[in-house]
Amino acid sequence: EGVGPQEYTLIKMQALELNGKLSALAGAGPVYLLAATLRPETMYGQTNCWVLPEGQYGAFRGLNGEVWICTQRAALNLSYQERTPVRGQPELLLELSGSDLIGTPVSSPHCPHPRVYVLPLLTILTNKGTGVVTSVPSDSPDDYTALMDLKKKPKLREKYGVKDEWVMPFEVIPIIDIPGFGNMAAVKVCEDMKIGSQNDTAKLAEAKQQVYLKGFTDGVMLVGPHAGRRVAEAKPLIREEMLGAGAALLYSE
Numbered sequence: 001e002g003v004g005p006q007e008y009t010l011i012k013m014q015a016l017e018l019n020g021k022l023s024a025l026a027g028a029g030p031v032y033l034l035a036a037t038l039r040p041e042t043m044y045g046q047t048n049c050w051v052l053p054e055g056q057y058g059a060f061r062g063l064n065g066e067v068w069i070c071t072q073r074a075a076l077n078l079s080y081q082e083r084t085p086v087r088g089q090p091e092l093l094l095e096l097s098g099s100d101l102i103g104t105p106v107s108s109p110h111c112p113h114p115r116v117y118v119l120p121l122l123t124i125l126t127n128k129g130t131g132v133v134t135s136v137p138s139d140s141p142d143d144y145t146a147l148m149d150l151k152k153k154p155k156l157r158e159k160y161g162v163k164d165e166w167v168m169p170f171e172v173i174p175i176i177d178i179p180g181f182g183n184m185a186a187v188k189v190c191e192d193m194k195i196g197s198q199n200d201t202a203k204l205a206e207a208k209q210q211v212y213l214k215g216f217t218d219g220v221m222l223v224g225p226h227a228g229r230r231v232a233e234a235k236p237l238i239r240e241e242m243l244g245a246g247a248a249l250l251y252s253e
């Protein structure tokens with residue numbers, strides 16, 4: 001990580017049902033989970049999203065009568081970046097834990113599925129981004145191993161109350177070709193390195209080093225309106241389109 005601020009795109013993923021504790025938000029306005037990403041162009045390959053089960057989140061009053069779900073820390077940063085109604089004072093509507101969010105169906109911009117589900121990821125840091133992460137197993141080794149863990153381990157699904165139908169139907173989607181790595185670079189690197197699970201953190205760090213920079217600099221989009229273009233060129237275009245459509249927010253920290 002550099003010394004300058006990190007510029008994230010926050011993807012607005014709309015909650016399609018408000019179950020359990022979330023039902024208290026009925027009538028409060030459209031509810032969005034805000035996922036922080038450095039790679040908005042990968043939304044074409046989204047299979048799910050992630051929260052930390054033990055993490056603390058909140059539902060906050062956003063702009064235009066919307067409700068935004070993220071960590072308290074991210075809500076405060078957003079409010080100082082003038083992205084909430086009152087500067088410096090995010091209005092907390094409802095306290096939530098990650099577990100309260102698991103199983104929520106969401107609809108996300110550019111996602112090929114009309115609904116994907118919120119699932120548990122144990123390596124989420126609550127002091128980075130929003131604590132909500134979009135999952136793109138084709139291009140992120142973290143996302144690929146965590147999704148495979150849930151698919152392969154019924155006990156893990158049981159532990160976090162994850163239903164089979166939130167996980168099993170969702171296959172890795174090729175969205176970017178990286179010369180030397182093919183069209184599902186994260187799958188290839190995880191298989192080549194024999195990464196067994198999301199807890200294989202040392203190998204995962206190495207896998208990420210191999211694919212992230214290369215994906216951004218040498219990757220070519222296979223899908224969407226910018227298919228055929230380099231990822232480095234497509235990313236800012238897709239990001240601007242999402243911001244213009246009100247489907248995403250800028251966020252830096």
Ligand code: A2H
Nearest residue numbers: 036037038039042124125128129131133134135136139140
């Ligand atoms: B990226 P950096 Cl396909 N905890 O989005 C753990 N990981 C987090 C996080 C948190 N609180 N907040 C965001 N992230 C992930 C997509 C993606 C990402 C792809 C490829 C590379 C990639 C799909 N997941 O990141 O430490 C998010 O995953 C490459 C670094 O701030 C976010 O972008 O540099 C990235 O980590 C931000 O990581």
